[in-house]
Amino acid sequence: MKVVSPSTMRELDRKAIEDMNVPGIVLMENAGREVALAVKRLWDEDPLKKKRKVVLFCGKGNNGGDGFVAARHLANMGFEPIIFLVAEPEAIKGDAAINYHIILNMDISVIIIESGEDLDKAREHCGDAAAIVDALFGTGLRGEVQGTGRQAIELINSLDVPVVAVDIPSGISGETGKVLGAAVRARETVTMALPKMGMVLYPGAAYAGKIIVADIGMPSSILKSVKAEAELLEKDQVAGLFKPYPPDAHKGTFGRVFILAGSAGMTGAAALCSLAAARSGAGLVTLGTPESLNDIMEAKITEVMTLALPETPQRSFSIKALGKALEFSSQCDAAAIGPGLSRQDETRDFIRQFVAACPVPMVIDADGLNALAEKPEILAGLKVPAIITPHPGEMARLLSTDAGAVQEDRVGAVREATKRFKCTALLKGARTMIAAPEGSLWINPTGNPGMATGGSGDVLTGIIAAFLARGMEPWEAAAAGAYIHGLAGDLAAAAKGEISLIASDLLDFLPEAFSKFEARSSNTQPIDG
Ligand SMILES: NC(=O)C1=CN([C@@H]2O[C@H](COP(=O)(O)OP(=O)(O)OC[C@H]3O[C@@H](n4cnc5c(N)ncnc54)[C@H](O)[C@@H]3O)[C@@H](O)[C@H]2O)[C@@H](O)CC1
Ligand SMILES: [K+]
Structure with missing residues (x-):
């Protein structure tokens, strides 16, 4: 299976959107839905924990956008999503912003995290959650995670709740698999279209847990023609x-x-x-x-x-x-x-x-x-x-x-x-x-x-x-x-x-x-x- 770097993935996204006219919001929709389905599968696997609350930590980028879509589908499936937005709402742009506004229209709870104190409050919500969705940072992460983003990652890791990471565990370099300051330890990672180098190489591989490669509707001709950084050997x-x-x-x-x-x-x-x-x-x-x-x-x-x-x-x-x-x-x-x-x-x-x-x-x-x-x-x-x-x-x-x-x-x-x-x-x-x-x-x-x-x-x-x-x-x-x-x-x-x-x-x-x-x-x- 092909494995790509974040820059190659960006080029694939660009080709799909600009050359093939697949709207970015369609890709985001598929991505978020696959994340919601992964949460549902985890929930189905563990019949003792019939809690319905799912906490989604979302950042301001498109990774967060995938999280908003997942929240919508989870709500439709009968879960009770709560979003912790680790960003200012004004900073959300493009497709992510469209999905953010749908969330607000649906009256899904959004709690804005601006400080460490806000996170202390978030902790109270997380204890009885069935699952956490990590949609803080995806392949757009640059340099070390600092501030509330880092505190949010540390909070997620301190909880005894299974985590589904969106695209890549937040804090892992998609290129090298290194931990950029702090990184989320996920039970599963739903990665979009193709696995990224950072979740195949250690230590990132240990943080990613089980990797699910999600079909987000990327045209197959684009996936076939991509010159991948590496191939993961398959049976x-x-x-x-x-x-x-x-x-x-x-x-x-x-x-x-x-x-x-x-x-x-x-x-x-x-x-x-x-x-x-x-x-x-x-x-x-x-x-x-x-x-x-x-x-x-x-x-x-x-x-x-x-x-x-x-x-x-x-x-x-x-x-x-x-x-x-x-x-x-x-x-x-x-x-x-x-x-x-x-x-x-x-x-x-x-x-x-x-x-x-x-x-x-x-x-x-x-x-x-x-x-x-x-x-x-x-x-x-x-x-x-x-x-x-x-x-x-x-x-x-x-x-x-x-x-x-x-x-x-x-x-x-x-x-x-x-x-x-x-x-x-x-x-x-x-x-x-x-x-x-x-x-x-x-x-x-x-x-x-x-x-x-x-x-x-x-x-x-x-x-x-x-x-x-x-x-x-x-x-x-x-x-x-x-x-x-x-x-x-x-x-x-x-x-x-x-x-x-x-x-x-x-x-x-x-x-x-x-x-x-x-x-x-x-x-x-x-x-x-
Ligand atoms: N069309 C697309 O490009 C698609 C993208 N998708 C998702 O979009 C993600 C990539 O989205 P983006 O490129 O918007 O970036 P991300 O959402 O990965 O996050 C980066 C955001 O965090 C900020 N940031 C970067 N480094 C930081 C640091 N060290 N500390 C604090 N903040 C930092 C950036 O300014 C950016 O807003 C993918 O991982 C995937 O989940 C999917 O929705 C599928 C389609
Ligand atoms: K993530």
Whole structure:
């Protein structure tokens, strides 16, 4: 699903109104009605709370205008709306003013909030409300919220009443998801036409609650043609990336994966990564391993073959492994390099030379990225497609900045990485995002904090390698990988809780995650009906 910034949304509104002659007041009518319906649904869900009072906090802009429309429909549905207008009535203009006057004509209560004392009075009204509608600020918010607007937000958050936010929780930047001083914590957000970046990115996503995308009558041609800032990955779209298995599938059909991972003390990373590839549909998985670790790996992993390679005295890959590793990779469909390789100098040289010469698409993670941080030009010069999968710390090393700066602007960081290194970049963290060199940006909605555990990234690398080997484009492999990895994590967390989630749980829940997608071999017919 497309996700847009406030400025893109304004341009869509402008096109609908000016180019297609859809009156703005029609859009506002649909918006407000959808908000009223959302309140009604919340009310229907909770039969114990048959209170009919709905408090609407409205600002002076069009977001407030949506609130006035919602109040009218709520009154018509039999609710008792009360409006707290956090603005001077004279400041309301245009379509919002038209709807404000209808409200006055309908004798719906409007209480004007000009000071903190007025808000104290408002508090008394709110306690027995069935719901609160937050129509203070929408995408027109500029800079930090101050004064009574901010006090109103704090009041809303202090109440134990479910909140439906109009378009975006007031106080959240529609562009970045940052809290501009203070922001409303909503149960649901009814967002108009398309979700906004600020409610998909954290912390805004946490404030928005459940997101309902409302059809406000924006012409579909406008929505189709818009160049969105990002796409939020959806289940159907990910499902579409899995082509059905032909009934005569054999091991070679779904690709051979070569994984270079592990060193003394980090054999687990190698096991998790290679087993994840095997669990993700790769036909054959071979793990290249420092030779003295070979027996350990053979015992640890049953479904994966091993290739013992020359090692350093510290039992990590030595530069002498290069020839054999490159030769083997040429017989494979995709490679993965990085998990648990160590930061030994010689191993670092091996990684750099392997990546520079690898003849097949590859995913580079962890120590693979650390080895390239001082030589990022290797990435930019690759002749084969590559995916890098850094966490914020690794991304910071690649971009010569710090992890705080990466987290401060995750979208900017992942876009910069794909531009600078000319490969697909996947930035891990809450809302993993994937940027492709041609400019697209994908945001993954699956996953949970329990997945921030050692080895989780190794599993992701293995999944992506398997998808590359089955012929997905790099962005597809990265996007589908992030989605399935997060889904396995969500299923694992639902079964075991987030606290004790470990990376091997992700492997255990991959089959269930895949079962939600698998396009089964379409031509296989049951023999006896
Ligand atoms: N035709 C349209 O453009 C449509 C707009 N819609 C609604 O309109 C909203 C956007 O409306 P607007 O652009 O009027 O703006 P908003 O209603 O989002 O609010 C901004 C208002 O608050 C003021 N303001 C901005 N920053 C402030 C700050 N830091 N502290 C205090 N006051 C501040 C602004 O002067 C403006 O009046 C959307 O979020 C959506 O809810 C919908 O009605 C659908 C159609
Ligand atoms: K709002």
